[in-house]
Structure formats: structure tokens, C-alpha cells
Amino acid sequence: MKAVVQRRYGSAVLGDLDVPVPGQGEVLLEVRAAGVDMGTWHLLAGKPYLVRFIGFGFRGPKSPVPGRDVSGVVTQIGPGVTEFSVGDEVFGTCEGSFAEYAVSPVARLARKPKGVSFTEAAAVPISGGTALQGLRGVQPGQRVLVLGAGGGVGSYGVQIAKALGAHVTGVCSTRKLDLVRSLGADEVVDYTVADFTGTYDLILDCGGNRSLSRLREASTPRGSVVLVGAETGGAITGGFERALLAAALNPFVSQKLSLLMSEERGDVFDELRVMIEAGSVRAAVEREFPLSEALDAVEHVYSRRSVGKVVVTI
Ligand SMILES: NC(=O)c1ccc[n+]([C@@H]2O[C@H](COP(=O)([O-])OP(=O)(O)OC[C@H]3O[C@@H](n4cnc5c(N)ncnc54)[C@H](OP(=O)(O)O)[C@@H]3O)[C@@H](O)[C@H]2O)c1
Structure with a gap:
């Protein structure tokens, strides 16, 4: 699969990786869109240095692919998964959404809100x-x-x-x-x-x-x-x-x-789904970038040029 590959902090390139395999309680997603936020930049840069001490990798990033916010379609079910089926449209977070495929624990996913695009859904979870x-x-x-x-x-x-x-x-x-x-x-x-x-x-x-x-x-x-x-x-x-x-x-x-130490949880994302479907919350998406320009998307957010949310579409 095509993915943004990050072997060390401060350096990432578009490359090829094997499609990941879902483990216990996980699903494989065909990624349709990946939200970008300030946290994406922090985990790419490894700064502030504090992030290296709180579980994201001391010498280099633990995840070889950046991006956490995700929306996509379930394409494979891992052992023990009963919450979702192949073909379900979901949104939430994962380790490595700047890729054509990503694995996510079901506890970090919810059903995609009806009536919104994958792009809009990917802009929601973390923010x-x-x-x-x-x-x-x-x-x-x-x-x-x-x-x-x-x-x-x-x-x-x-x-x-x-x-x-x-x-x-x-x-x-x-x-x-x-x-x-x-x-x-x-x-x-x-x-x-x-x-x-x-x-x-x-x-x-x-x-x-x-x-x-x-x-x-x-x-x-x-x-x-x-x-x-x-x-x-x-x-x-x-x-x-x-x-x-x-x-x-x-x-x-x-x-x-x-x-605030916010948690990435499917039940929280499901509360947001209800608000979005009720029309009281929407994603204010300013700009979309293709996967090949994912690093420009991160820079757009980091340099404070964005107004609202930025999304990478795959
Ligand atoms: N605690 C947690 O769990 C958690 C979770 C998510 C994010 N965060 C952190 O929370 C912060 C916000 O995240 P974000 O994704 O919303 O970032 P963001 O999209 O960059 O938003 C930050 C906003 O602050 C504005 N701003 C800058 N100086 C300001 C000032 N003096 N008064 C009022 N507004 C000002 C910026 O606008 P202008 O550039 O136009 O001034 C920008 O719109 C980041 O530091 C992020 O790392 C923490």
C-alpha cells in the first residue's frame, strides 16, 4: 500500500508498506480520509520533546505511519470483533491514517454519521x-x-x-x-x-x-x-x-x-455522530490535500494558515 513513512522524527516520505493485519479486537480499514491537527505535527516532529516521554517513542516514532484521525470502510475483521462487519463505514482514530489501509481497535471507532462525507467525518474525532x-x-x-x-x-x-x-x-x-x-x-x-x-x-x-x-x-x-x-x-x-x-x-x-487529557474513544465519537446527524455540529473543513501532499497539509496547520480543519483524502 502507499503510505507516508516516518522512520525518525522530523523526516517522512511517501513510500510503500505491507498492508497491516488486524489483531484481536481490531479491524482493517480502507482509509478514505485522514484528519490533520496540531498533534499530527507534534508526533511527526517529536516536539515538544515531552511527547517522546509519554509513550509515542523515545528515539523515533513508534508508529511508522503518521496520522490518527481516520474515516474509512471496514475491509477485514480481527479475532473477537463483533461490533463491526466488512463494508461498514466508520470514523475514529488509529495509528497511521496517512495510508491506503490502517488497522484500528474497535474501541476507537464509531459508525460514520449519516449524510456526511468521509472527508467531513475524518475531521471530527480528535478535535x-x-x-x-x-x-x-x-x-x-x-x-x-x-x-x-x-x-x-x-x-x-x-x-x-x-x-x-x-x-x-x-x-x-x-x-x-x-x-x-x-x-x-x-x-x-x-x-x-x-x-x-x-x-x-x-x-x-x-x-x-x-x-x-x-x-x-x-x-x-x-x-x-x-x-x-x-x-x-x-x-x-x-x-x-x-x-x-x-x-x-x-x-x-x-x-x-x-x-484536559482527552481520550480517543468510540463512545465519545458516537456522541459526536448523534450531534452531527441532529445538525447541531458540523466539520468546518477548510481544505483537502491528496495523500502525496500529506506533509504539506501538516505544514499548513502548523504554520497557522488553516482556518478550521484540514483533511488528507486517499
Ligand atoms: N489536551 C488535549 O487532550 C489536546 C487534544 C487536542 C489538541 N490539543 C492541543 O490544543 C491546542 C489546540 O489544538 P487545535 O488542533 O485546535 O490547534 P489549532 O487548529 O492550531 O487551533 C489553535 C487556535 O488558537 C488560535 N490562537 C492563537 N493565539 C491565540 C490567542 N492569543 N487568542 C486566541 N486564539 C489564539 C489560533 O488562531 P490564529 O493562528 O489565527 O491566532 C488557532 O486557530 C494545540 O496546542 C494542541 O496540541 C490538546
Whole structure:
């Protein structure tokens, strides 16, 4: 099969590999599309260096093929699989979706939402699942602030918070204002002109790396600050210090400060499927790239040229 092959961090090329064989509890997918997010770049580059210590491979990447978000068709069933059959259309995550075929555990898959393309479905799992898990507990009428609202996670954050009945303020740069408005934000703030004001019951922090004191100042006394991530934290830890500080501070303050560690789970993706089929969430796909240009797709996201989501089609 054709695949993007990555033997060491910082270097990958289009090449040929054997089609993988599904093991216990796994299925083989004919990949139709692969979503791209900031995490794809981190695992290609091996940066921040922290990623090498948390299970993705110390000297080089454990997976020879990059890409995790996937949509495709089940073509082979591994031992013990009862959840899916050959021919089923699914979406979720795997190790190595930048390829014509990929193996995925069924626990990381759900049925593809009806009425959406493979491209749209592949743009959902990691970003949509992260936003959904970060917004757990939001009640109708609450005020939610989404920082990085025009990015991958933030674009779902705005829509999911709206679907939960919240009043949503999205913060983004100028060229993403129209997208964030179109996703249903009640208010939009262009941070290049002026920063946000007011207080919020939940802050979903997907960009900007603002200080904890700034985030606490914008949080109601019993509000939640959910740290998703930022790209301005340095090559070694990627800003993880802010999360450690939040964990240390959390027991001593009235607000709930947490680092989100999102899980890639089929049941979470199935919740998203229901929201997509109900029309309350959609994938804001900005651009598609063919497999031969998968690395350009990653660079497009990393260099912050993307508006919404980017997908590699196979
Ligand atoms: N914790 C987890 O489990 C988890 C899961 C997924 C992702 N992440 C991390 O979460 C972060 C977001 O991921 P993503 O895929 O959504 O990345 P993304 O698509 O690059 O989105 C980040 C957004 O932040 C915006 N931004 C930058 N500076 C900002 C500022 N000062 N104020 C407001 N917005 C600002 C960027 O827009 P402009 O460039 O236009 O400013 C961009 O749209 C990444 O660091 C990623 O690694 C964490």
C-alpha cells in the first residue's frame, strides 16, 4: 500500500508498506480520509520533546505511519470483533491514517454519521472529541468562552457549547471571525484588536497560552478553566508548566483549574455522530490535500494558515 513513512522524527516520505493485519479486537480499514491537527505535527516532529516521554517513542516514532484521525470502510475483521462487519463505514482514530489501509481497535471507532462525507467525518474525532470532553458539565444558560475558536478544537467547542445551551463567546484572529460567527458564537472577539472582557462559567482554552491569573480573572468564582493546549510554550515541555501550576493551585482556589487529557474513544465519537446527524455540529473543513501532499497539509496547520480543519483524502 502507499503510505507516508516516518522512520525518525522530523523526516517522512511517501513510500510503500505491507498492508497491516488486524489483531484481536481490531479491524482493517480502507482509509478514505485522514484528519490533520496540531498533534499530527507534534508526533511527526517529536516536539515538544515531552511527547517522546509519554509513550509515542523515545528515539523515533513508534508508529511508522503518521496520522490518527481516520474515516474509512471496514475491509477485514480481527479475532473477537463483533461490533463491526466488512463494508461498514466508520470514523475514529488509529495509528497511521496517512495510508491506503490502517488497522484500528474497535474501541476507537464509531459508525460514520449519516449524510456526511468521509472527508467531513475524518475531521471530527480528535478535535471534536477533545472539545466534547472539555465541555462536560456545561448547563443551559451558562457563559462559555472559547479561546482559539477558529482552530480545530475551538471550532467544535463553539458548536458543542451552543448545542448544550450555553451563551458562547469565541476569541480568534481577524481572518477567522466569519467562521466563528458561522459556527453559532453569540459573540466574537478579535484578539488582535482587543482582548476579551467579562466573566465566564467555563473557559475552554485552545490557544494563546494566557497566564493562569488572566484566565482566573475571567472566570466566575465557581467557574472552570479547562486548559486544552497552546503552541507558544517552548520546545521541551510545550508549556506544560502552566498545567502543572494549575494542578498545584487548584486545591487552593474556588475555581476549577484542569488540564484536559482527552481520550480517543468510540463512545465519545458516537456522541459526536448523534450531534452531527441532529445538525447541531458540523466539520468546518477548510481544505483537502491528496495523500502525496500529506506533509504539506501538516505544514499548513502548523504554520497557522488553516482556518478550521484540514483533511488528507486517499
Ligand atoms: N489536551 C488535549 O487532550 C489536546 C487534544 C487536542 C489538541 N490539543 C492541543 O490544543 C491546542 C489546540 O489544538 P487545535 O488542533 O485546535 O490547534 P489549532 O487548529 O492550531 O487551533 C489553535 C487556535 O488558537 C488560535 N490562537 C492563537 N493565539 C491565540 C490567542 N492569543 N487568542 C486566541 N486564539 C489564539 C489560533 O488562531 P490564529 O493562528 O489565527 O491566532 C488557532 O486557530 C494545540 O496546542 C494542541 O496540541 C490538546
